[in-house]
Amino acid sequence: METAQHTLTANGIVQRLRVAGPPDGVPVLLIHGNCSSSAFWEPLVRRLPPTVRVVAPDLRGYGDTETAPVMLEAPVSPYGFGGTRDLDGAPTTPDFAGTGAGTANADFVARLAAGDRGTDGPTSPRNVLRAAYVADPASLGEDEELLLDSVLSTATGDDNYPGTAAGSPHWPGTAPGGRGVLNALAPAHFRIADELVSVAAKPPVTWVRGDADVIVSDTSLFDLAYLGSLGAVPGWPGEADCPPQPMVGQTRAVLERYAAAGGTYREVVLPGCGHSPHLERPAEFVAELLALAGVPATV
DSSP: OOOEEEEEEETTEEEEEEEESOTTSEEEEOOOOSSOOGGGGHHHHTTSOTTEEEEEEOOTTSTTSOOOSSOOOOSOOTTOSSSBOSTTOOBSSTTOTTOSGGGSOHHHHHHHHHTOOOOSSTTSHHHHIIIIIOSOGGGGGGGHHHHHHHHHTOOEETTSEEOOEEEOSSTTSEEEOSSSHHHHTSTTTOOOHHHHHHOSSOOOEEEEEETTOSSSSTTOTTOHHHHHHTTSSTTOOOTTTSOOOOHHHHHHHHHHHHHHTTOOEEEEEETTOOSOHHHHSHHHHHHHHHHHHTOOSOO
């Protein structure tokens, strides 16, 4: 299928979205993650059958959608990103030190803002795309420029990526601020576990992940506590005071609670796959998506 781009206005915000398939097709809503846009779904949409109606919006501050002070959260652990120590999401410190906008790499942010398309250094957006978004850079294929465009569409600044930071007396000296994307993902603000478990209508959940994901992982290379344990961030206070966040374990524990409360879920783990299964293992991802939507795999 091919997508068509549309523009709409909602709550005073001009929003861009990609649409594909017939209006009466089986609806599939595709929500992109951090530092990307709806364009990141293009390689997947090409593989979907024409019976599916796809809607893929650019979230606020990404792609061609206007920026706004409040951003939608990308899917991470139900207890946010960083700053929690166990499967119940208990905070490592009272102010959730080590989470939020202060954890962003300043050089990466500057290169995003500059639209850097080069390969100089590990923090160039292209090298981050190759090293963190996928396990095998070759899986980007001919879509690499499209996907890099998507990453570079990220709006930067205090109200967008990464947001504002606050000082902390706890290691590593930074705590979440009150504005911007990474603060929306900080566990001080983003804790949806109880709400997910208690929702009245419980649709089936299929959780697809790669076992080589370096972003959302129990050993995430974007978690300052894990980096501290490797010696990459100095001054780490140790496992007892600041353990790495068990991101995958937390998600599984909450989904087990969801199932115990009447819902269902499947965990699909793709070996050797990184953070973008729809790019790296498209056939398996499409099969799972169509099965969840109740669409025949062959048409």
